[in-house]
Each structure stands twice: as structure tokens, then as C-alpha cells.
Amino acid sequence: MNIVKAIIILASLAISNVSLAAAIGGSASDFTLKSRAGKNVKLSEYRGDVVMINFWASWCGPCRQEMPALEQLYKKYQDLGFVILGVNLDEDSSKAANLLQKIPVSFPILYDNTKKVSTQYDVKAMPTTFLVDRDGKLRYVHKAYKPGYELKYAKEIKTLVRE
Amino acid sequence: MLAVLKVVRAVAVVVTRFYITACTALLLLLPLVARSAILPEDRADLLYHSYDGGGVTIEGPSILVRKQVGDSFSVSGNYYVDSVTSASIDVITTASPYNEERTEYSASMDYLRDNVTISTAYTQSEENDFKAKSLHLGISQEIFGGLTTVTLGYSRGWDTVGRLGDPAFAEDVDRENYRISVSQILTKNLLMELGVETITDEGFLNNPYRQVRYLSTSPRGYDYEEEVYPNTRTSNSLALRAKYYLPYRAALHGEYRFFTDTWGIDANTFEIGYTHPFRDNWIFDFKVRSYKQNSADFYNDLFPFQGAQNFLARDKELSTFSSLSIGFGVSYEVNKKFLNFIDRGSINFSINNIQFDYDDFRDVRVSATPGTEPLYSFDANVIQLFVSLWY
């Protein structure tokens, strides 16, 4: 009985949790979403810039924590050809608008209330951040946010911006 | 029904015995599949509580402060007081009304690392004839893409029972609690939770003042002797609860708990609740809870003669009884920032009315032939008024 137990435990330790990674290296799929300014925005419009796509929602604590850090990154690298697209996933967009009044940001905010783009990008955590290079290729993905992640983002943005 | 209870009891005993082996195995496997979670939010609560019923009034404050420290820790502290004025039926019939105060302090710390939240807490309470200390441990993890949360918990308690007017009297009670709960998201509107808890007590488990009565030849027909309890008790509880989101923004809540123990008590608890937000700032809560238990094996309202059994109890808490609670609560949220560091706050009021009806505990304040006194019943109002602050 003990041997059986040990074998079962060892076997299950060997089964690793393969997380389904986003297709790093492939093209970032194009999408069109309405921005908070009211216009339709296409990802492909930003070809030539380094694009950070950040999926967030008002009810997500770590997302709220991350916003000021993203705003700082945007301000710093904007002039070098860098843009952040904040894709909001609230069912009710007015909740996002309310939050943005308390935590103002200057980068574009896009509303994906039908969850079309988040399904396209197979978002598996809240928040999820993708970095797309100037050729429209997906280069980095970050699931979740913990204070300190913005340092990783900064390094990656610096690399992509120099290309 | 009896067969079902026997099976449940057998399973409970087995589960108790294998908790440590099973939990260790589960803990080894969980880290592979888990995702991380977040720490509890920072908040402070200042509560005034009041219980009034059956000749007893208890009131006092409960103050809780919780704060995240660094990236991975959340600490909290609680101060709680019960100021008791008791002229309950037990007190009136066998003693005299008294005033007493119980103070409880507790501190907790939660640690979040990658996939696991580890919680520890320490509680200490003191009143003039009773001291209690307990240590709590918990480990919680999200699995299945965060749809399932598994929590294991263990508590250890040490009580010292004293007796007023008898300084030499000091008896101990040791307690251990084992808990496992699994919370499962079923749909984007439905959340369910299954909880199991086993508690073992050992030591001086009765009340040093309470007495049982037996038929005698005295003028009133009965006399009193001290209660005698077993010095161990093992209990098992299984609870199932669910919360459902209604599309216009409201929540329905349902709960069932089954309880059984080695003293022969079986109890069933049912609860339903409805939470209704109104406009932007108001939330209303309604709740109905039904509780029913049968008596302990060694309980009797009136024993046939002195020393009739090895174990003797006449505590109404161990009798056959049912209770029905109806509760109403209202909360007003203030969504403004104030004092620079406070994000928002709320003011809350709730009242619960609990009706207790005893099936084999008699009201001996009424003179009658022993065993024919009316069955006892009473109702109590529990009021809570509190302010919460988030920062």
C-alpha cells in the first residue's frame, strides 16, 4: 500500500503543468475596438511602433495597482515610438470610466465588452500584458501583475524600442 | 435514516484518522497546478454588537484593522469585548444574576507566495473564570485555472476553566480543529462551496456551575446535583453553500450544514439569503435561518433519581430544540476619499431576531408537578451597528 502511494505521488509530480503559452514569435492578430474617445482603433494602425496591449478590468485589484506604473512607462517611452493600448474588459464600460477618473491615464483605452479580443488573445489571467514589436510580432507576454513587474516591462520596452 | 447516519459517522471517523496522511499527499500535488491569488484587502471595521434575549444582555465593541505589509504579507488585529448581564433561566433558577466581561484579542498574518496563501492567527480571551488561547493555521490554493480554491485549516486551542469563589479550581480543555473546504466556480453567475470540519475536545467540558435535576421527595418534587460530562467530544460538520448572481445585480444565497458528534447530537442548519443593492450606495440584506438539533445522549430535563447515569446534562444547549432567525441588514457606502488615505467607507446596520423553542427543556420558574412544567422558549434580538473603512 505504501509503495502504491509513493508511486502515485511520484508519478503525479512528474506530470508537469504545461501552461498554454501565447504564440510568442507569431504575428499579433489584428483587431478593431472603440476607444474612449469614441473612434475605432485598429492594432495595425500602430505598425512601426512598439505596442503594449494590457488587458484589464475595474474589478481587478492588481489591474488597478498596475495602472500608475503603466502611465509612467507610457510617458517615458512615448517619444521613442511606444504606445500602450489599455483594453478594458468590463461588461459595463461606465465602471471603467469611473475608475479612470480616480486613476487617470493618458494612453488610449479601448473597450472590449463583448470579450472578442480577449478570446482572440486567449487571455488567461487578469491582468495580461502583451508586447508587440515594430513589425507586429508578439514578443513578450506577462500574466498577472505584482509590484516590480514594471521593471521587467521597462527592460523589454527598451530592447524593442531600439530595434 | 439511521443507516445513513451510521455510514456518515463511520466515514467521519475514518476521515479524521487519515486527515494528516491525506492532507500531506494533497499538499504535495497541489503546487503543480495552482495559480496565485491576492491578499485580503486593507480595511478597518468598528462594530457595536448587542444581544438581548432570554434574560441575557451582552454588548460590546469589535474592532478590526487589516493592512498589507510589503508585497507578500497582510496582517490584522482584532479587539473584542462581551459585557454580559445575565439573568438567564439557568442563572435565575439555580444562582443569582451576574455581570461579567469577556475580552478577546487576536492577531493574524497572511503570507502570499506564488501559488499559496498561508494564514496564521492567534487568539486569546479572558473573563474572570475562563481563559482561552488558540492558534490557527490555514493554507489556501487556487487550481483549475482559478475556478477551484482548496483550503486546509488546523486550529489548536487551550482553555482553562475556573470557578468563582474557588481559587483552587482550574481545569483544562484541549481542542483541535481540522478543516477542509473546496470552493468551486460553476458558471460566471454561480459559486459553490463544500466544507468539512472535525473538532475534538478533551478535558473539563462542562460548566462548573450548572446542575441537573432529579425527582426527589423534597417539597418541590426535585433536587439538583452537579452535571457530569464525558471528558472527550468529537464532532463532524459538513456544509454546502451556494451564491447565485441575479442579472439585475442582486445575489441569492443558500446554505445547508449537517452536524453530528460523539455525544449523540445531530443537527441540521438551513439558511437562505438575498442581497439587493439599491441605486449606487445602498445594499439591503435579508436572511432566514432554520436550526434543529436533537439532544445529547446523556441529556435529560428531569432524571428519575440521583446519580441516575454516568453522565448527566441539563444544559439547554444540549437539548432537543429548534430555532428560527430572521435577519435584515442595510448598508450605505460612501465612495469619496477622505482624510487623504481613506478610499471609501460604509455605515451598516443589521438586526436578527432568533426564536428558540425547546422540546425537552422545561421552564422551572413555573411551579408545577415536576416534568409537566411548560416547555421553555424565548426570543432574542441581535443588533449590529458598524462602520467600515478601506484604505
Place this chain on the structure above:
Amino acid sequence: MNRLISLLVISAGLIASGCSDIEPWVKPYERDRLADPIMSFSRDPVSSSYLHHVYQAREGARGAEGGQGGGCGCN
């Protein structure tokens, strides 16, 4: 009976690890309703623990009064 229980528990753990490839049928971005405070089993912990204390002090039953789960599922 004892062996059965421990086998069941270990199998549950095995299934849990082996089934990590099951796609969560409620996506992380669909959890806004579950993250709503009204969907919490204990929205005001100080108040719920006080009420549990009121019942425990007067009833024979105790235990299995609450846990954690649901929520925003962030991180």
C-alpha cells in the same frame, strides 16, 4: 474502508494535477460578477464572525462555518 478513503484522496490529487489542461470554462475576464462584493460569502468578516459566535454559544453544533473562494481570480 481506510484504504478506500486514502486512495480516493490521492486520486483526487492525481486528477487535479493531470487535469490541469482542462480549460477553465469561466475565463478570468468573465469573473466580474463573481468579484462583486455582494457575491462574497462573507462581505463583512467582523460581522459574520460575530454572528457565528452568537449561534455557536447557544447551539450544540459548531464548525464548517465558512471558507474562501470565488472572487476576482486575478494573478
